[in-house]
Amino acid sequence: MNRILIILLLLAGLQASCQSTRPLRKTDFHSLVFYNVENLFDTINDPTTNDEEFLPNARVAWNTERYNRKLTNIARVFASIDSTDFPHLIGLAEVENKSVLEDLVRQPQIAAANYGIIHVSDDDPRGIEVAILYRSDIFKPLNYNGIEFQDSVPERHILYTTLLNGHSDTLHVFVNHWKSRGGGQEATAPLRMAAAQALRLAIDALQAAKPHALVVVMGDFNDNPTDESITKHLKALAPEQALRQPAALVNLAAEAYSAGQGTLYFDGWHFFDQMMVSQSLWQGKRLRVKSFEVFSRPWMLYNDNRGNARPNRTMSGSRYFGGYSDHLPVVLRLQRVR
Secondary structure, three states, rough: OOOOHHEEEEEEHOEEOOOOOOOOOOOOOEEEEEEEEEEEEOOOOOOOOOOHHHHOOOOOOOHHHHHHHHHHHHHHHHHHOOOOOOOOOEEEEEEHHHHHHHHHHOOOOHHOOOEEEOOOOOOOOOOEEEEEEEEEOOOEEEEEEEEEEOOOOOOOHHHHHEEEEOOOOOEEEEEEEEEOOOOOOOHHHHHHHHHHHHHHHHHHHHHHHHHEEEEEEEEEEOOOOOOHHHHHHHEEOHHHHHHOOOOEEOOOOHHHHHHHOOOOOOOOOEEEEEEEOOOHHHOOOOEEEEEEEEEHHHHHHHOOOOOEEEOOOOOOOOEEOOOOOOOOEEEEEEOOOO
């Protein structure tokens, strides 16, 4: 996609504009979450996507009982992140459609949060998409759009959203789910690099027009913080390195990854689920980063036959486990500067 088109998408031609007269609550912090929820599919056959693994007659039956358990599990995670409140904004990956999001926000554990939904359908052949849930008392969406980066091949887009809070701060949020490593890390790397380049181009266009824009990038990047797609093409670096490059994003996962943490486990811990922020948020004069963490509780994990604790997933191959996800969520807390 050329530079002019991306600039137009960001600054003028966004798909939706949301008008609301409801006053927003002024709060001194924001909690933002990203969670790859591992194939949140309904039980209805969609002839336009490859959803045959998630139907009642699949080899691992995906029926109403299991679908409802999946919704309950995800809602339990969100309700547990803060003991006194619900997350203000949640980025999601691997959701099938808007319908499953509507079912999710109605779950009793989180219904009181009154989450709004931001979702744009994409062309992924498997039908897995990204989305945002937002607290309607905290944020007002101004606009949103899916940024496409491979016009010749059906692929996932990057969901770009701007939201206003009660202090008149505008957050620019980009939600990503880059190409997986299925088929080999080296063979699939060019697709992740293409996504990184498109995202970097979009951020450059935004910052050229708004140098102090408050930018949050989140997603499942299917690469670690040290991989080339992240460091070279997206220019997202550990804080100390990022601050030496004015255009670089601060990768909040970089130091945690260096310390051995991760969000999914297969041959060891990998940190594919990351959050990055603009330097205007890292050392902001009105709103800045307070903390970043991988959210994990014992009930979200199980011990494999080698004694390694790893995310307790919903299913794998021909086996149904009834767990939460094969990923762990990450949580960013922003604090207002007084």
